[in-house]
Amino acid sequence: MADPTLLNVERLSVRFPSDRGPVEVVHGISFAMGAEKLGLVGESGSGKSMTARALIGLVAKPGRVTADRLTLDGVDLAGLSPRQWKHWRGSKIGLVLQDPKFALDPVMSIGRQVEEPLKLHTAAKKAERRERALAMLEAVGLPDPLRAYHSYPHQLSGGMGQRVMLATTLIAEPRLLIADEPTSALDRDLRDQVLDLMLKLVDERQMGLILISHDLDQVARFCDRALVMYRGDIVDRLPASELANSQHPYTKTLWACRPSPATYGTPLPTLDRVRLEAGA
Amino acid sequence: MSLVDISDLNVTFRDQDVGRHILRGITVAIEEGETFGLLGPSGCGKSTLLRVIAGLNRDWHGSMSLLGEAVAPRRRFTGKLRRQVQMVFQDPYASLHPRHRIGRALREPLVVNGLDNPDKRVTEALAEVGFGPDVASRYPHQLSGGQRQRIAIARALLLRPKLLLLDEPTSALDMSVQAEILNLLVTLKARFGMSFVLVSHDPDVIGHMCDRAARMAEGRIAATFDRPALAAGAAAAR
Numbered sequence: 001m002a003d004p005t006l007l008n009v010e011r012l013s014v015r016f017p018s019d020r021g022p023v024e025v026v027h028g029i030s031f032a033m034g035a036e037k038l039g040l041v042g043e044s045g046s047g048k049s050m051t052a053r054a055l056i057g058l059v060a061k062p063g064r065v066t067a068d069r070l071t072l073d074g075v076d077l078a079g080l081s082p083r084q085w086k087h088w089r090g091s092k093i094g095l096v097l098q099d100p101k102f103a104l105d106p107v108m109s110i111g112r113q114v115e116e117p118l119k120l121h122t123a124a125k126k127a128e129r130r131e132r133a134l135a136m137l138e139a140v141g142l143p144d145p146l147r148a149y150h151s152y153p154h155q156l157s158g159g160m161g162q163r164v165m166l167a168t169t170l171i172a173e174p175r176l177l178i179a180d181e182p183t184s185a186l187d188r189d190l191r192d193q194v195l196d197l198m199l200k201l202v203d204e205r206q207m208g209l210i211l212i213s214h215d216l217d218q219v220a221r222f223c224d225r226a227l228v229m230y231r232g233d234i235v236d237r238l239p240a241s242e243l244a245n246s247q248h249p250y251t252k253t254l255w256a257c258r259p260s261p262a263t264y265g266t267p268l269p270t271l272d273r274v275r276l277e278a279g280a
Numbered sequence: 281m282s283l284v285d286i287s288d289l290n291v292t293f294r295d296q297d298v299g300r301h302i303l304r305g306i307t308v309a310i311e312e313g314e315t316f317g318l319l320g321p322s323g324c325g326k327s328t329l330l331r332v333i334a335g336l337n338r339d340w341h342g343s344m345s346l347l348g349e350a351v352a353p354r355r356r357f358t359g360k361l362r363r364q365v366q367m368v369f370q371d372p373y374a375s376l377h378p379r380h381r382i383g384r385a386l387r388e389p390l391v392v393n394g395l396d397n398p399d400k401r402v403t404e405a406l407a408e409v410g411f412g413p414d415v416a417s418r419y420p421h422q423l424s425g426g427q428r429q430r431i432a433i434a435r436a437l438l439l440r441p442k443l444l445l446l447d448e449p450t451s452a453l454d455m456s457v458q459a460e461i462l463n464l465l466v467t468l469k470a471r472f473g474m475s476f477v478l479v480s481h482d483p484d485v486i487g488h489m490c491d492r493a494a495r496m497a498e499g500r501i502a503a504t505f506d507r508p509a510l511a512a513g514a515a516a517a518r
Contacts, residue, residue, distance in 0.1 A: 259488030
């Protein structure tokens with residue numbers, strides 16, 4: 001990789017206690033990335049969202065995160081106290097979630113939500129915050145930034161809400177953006193629009209992006225590299241453009257199980273879970 | 281005669297004393313044995329049309345016949361129609377009672393319709409969608425999304441419907457689980473000789489499943505596609 005390493009993860013594990021002893025949902029995974037676009041794919045429950053939460057210090061108690069090494073821009077994240085996390089989260093790493101209906105505060109105006117990271121992480125004065133928030137709302141393609149600034153989440157459509165969430169995340173200029181299924185709550189026609197925008201903004205700011213998705217085609221079209229997760233492990237690593245040609249049985253099926261007009265009248269390939277579990 | 285015959289169907293909702301025209305003069309015929317797709321953006325009326333055919337939305341104008349029987353507006357379905365038209369919803373977690381075990385959820389339609397041997401029928405229905413009988417004692421939250429959707433399909437099939445209405449049956453599921461559910465639907469359709477109306481916003485799902493389809497926009501049918509058109513990718517084009 002030509003890029004200097006932005007994020008370095010070695011043997012990251014996430015465990016939850018249960019009645020039958022601790023359950024490990026992420027099994028000591030390792031990867032490194034620069035200012036590039038990395039796709040993290042897999043089914044529900046494969047551990048991809050839990051990996052993202054561990055990277056941003058949001059694994060809820062009683063979950064426990066351990067890692068031999070977890071560094072962002074050379075800073076050790078594993079040793080951060082909750083107080084220090086508050087500084088890093090938002091200013092160095094941003095998170096975009098699936099559904100703006102749940103991720104935005106319903107009783108806080110859009111303007112205040114977009115400004116909040118500036119309030120928390122910078123010394124910007126009120127007038128400057130407002131100016132930067134309006135510029136950010138314009139950058140994410142809202143047609144009338146001033147109107148959006150004064151509105152509330154319920155007054156926005158899903159696509160607009162997702163743009164606002166992107167604005168709240170990017171305004172503090174983090175180095176790494178984690179997007180967890182950012183488009184699966186949107187209509188299909190809107191998905192590419194929102195992703196195109198996200199990628200443009202990430203490129204302009206030379207940030208790293210981790211795109212979490214169960215849609216392999218989306219990752220193949222928008223990312224540089226892909227990591228494929230299955231039951232808490234990374235089982236396949238490849239250039240995103242090679243997803244269609246993977247030899248790994250899990251990746252292969254995930255790719256081939258997409259329906260299309262060409263598959264009419266034929267059964268879709270499905271995962272042979274028994275064999276996969278025997279192999280893993 | 282067609283299995284579903286709808287002509288000049290109109291539905292209006294009252295929203296803060298302003299009438300909102302949801303369906304505007306829909307005319308469509310669905311033949312026995314086919315899978316008919318409805319696609320279009322959110323709010324185009326496709327789910328409302330499905331709910332009219334299901335008898336859940338009874339406030340409509342126009343004329344409709346189902347399974348050869350004329351249906352009047354504002355009337356609940358009774359007898360044969362009530363059994364033979366069944367529906368599977370998008371989110372199986374919202375359509376299964378969270379405090380009822382699976383066995384109870386499945387027994388209910390049998391008891392309501394006074395069918396004999398409910399326990400045996402429940403076990404058979406579970407087997408049809410690939411479950412053992414022990415699943416009957418579980419609660420919905422103990423199952424995954426795909427498993428819950430298989431339960432919802434099993435429940436819809438208990439009354440041996442002729443017409444199965446599917447409202448975005450896989451859009452809440454992973455791609456890999458979607459493939460399993462779509463395969464299951466195709467197999468069961470052939471085994472029990474059903475017809476499907478499938479609502480989806482995903483043209484790939486429509487293209488994979490349907491013999492014919494209609495694209496809806498603003499309460500109207502904007503275009504209809506036969507199989508050659510669907511095979512050529514017409515559903516995805518705009």
